[in-house]
Amino acid sequence: MRGNFGDTIKIWTSGSDSYQSLIQFKDIIKNQSFGITQFVKSIDNDGRIYVSTYHQTEFIYRNDSLFEMGNSNPPASEPLTQLFDQYFFKKQIDKNTYEARLDSLHEIEEKQAVYTPKLIFSEKMFQNKKEVTPSKKLNFEGDTIELENKWTENGKTCYLIRINNKTKDGEKTTYAYAIDENVRFIQWEGCTVK
Known part of the structure; x- marks a missing residue:
């Protein structure tokens, strides 16, 4: 699903699908996200x-530039999540306690999040180069953006941009968007004709 709100673009994609028993489903309908990002x-x-949980990705398109919204205050809850995982998988805590603690962590993360736009595309970026690293002022994560492909489809110019970076541990990260x-x-809006 896509929603346009002024210069903001919100896209919801299916993040996970799972079968739930009636008992499990009764807990799901109590979640604040049910009916918003979780659907039957x-x-x-x-x-x-069969329940679908959707993930929202938010963009801003302004002055011929596309920005992706990202959390510039990354959570430090990963060690706690791993600790809860260990207790749960060793059966030292029950499922309800495990889920309640994870939900609490996610709520805290969400309250502390600082969403900041980061530049990921402008056609002008690639006039002389195929790969660009915008200043931290424009892209707080220091991503390297690559124009992987440019083509014409149904009379429209299309771009495949790849966003590359490294984690704090030095592991490479990469993901891509195809836009016209x-x-x-x-890829998300079914623009291709087959």
Whole structure:
């Protein structure tokens, strides 16, 4: 799903799908995200309920530049999450306690998040180069953005941009977006004709 809100673009994509028993589903409908980012997809013949959880990605398109919103105050909860995981998998805490503690951590992370736009695309960026590293002022994560491909489809110029970086541990990260000249996300919005 896509929503345009002024210069803000919000895209929701399916993050995970899972079957839930009726008992599990009763807990899901109590979540604040139910009906917003969690939906019932179908009900199986055996009575299990197929639930889809969607992930929101937010962009800002302003002055011919595309910015991706990111948390410039990254959470430090990873060690705590790993600790809870160990207790849960060793069966030292029950599922309800495990889920409640993780939910609390996620709530704290969300309250401490500082969402900041980071530049990921402008056609002018690639006039002389195929790869650009914007200043930290424009891209707080220090991403290197690569124009991986440029082509014409249905009379529109399309771009495949790849965002590369490294984690604090030095592991490489990479992801890509394909957009057309009207900032339609080709892979998510079904722009291709087959």
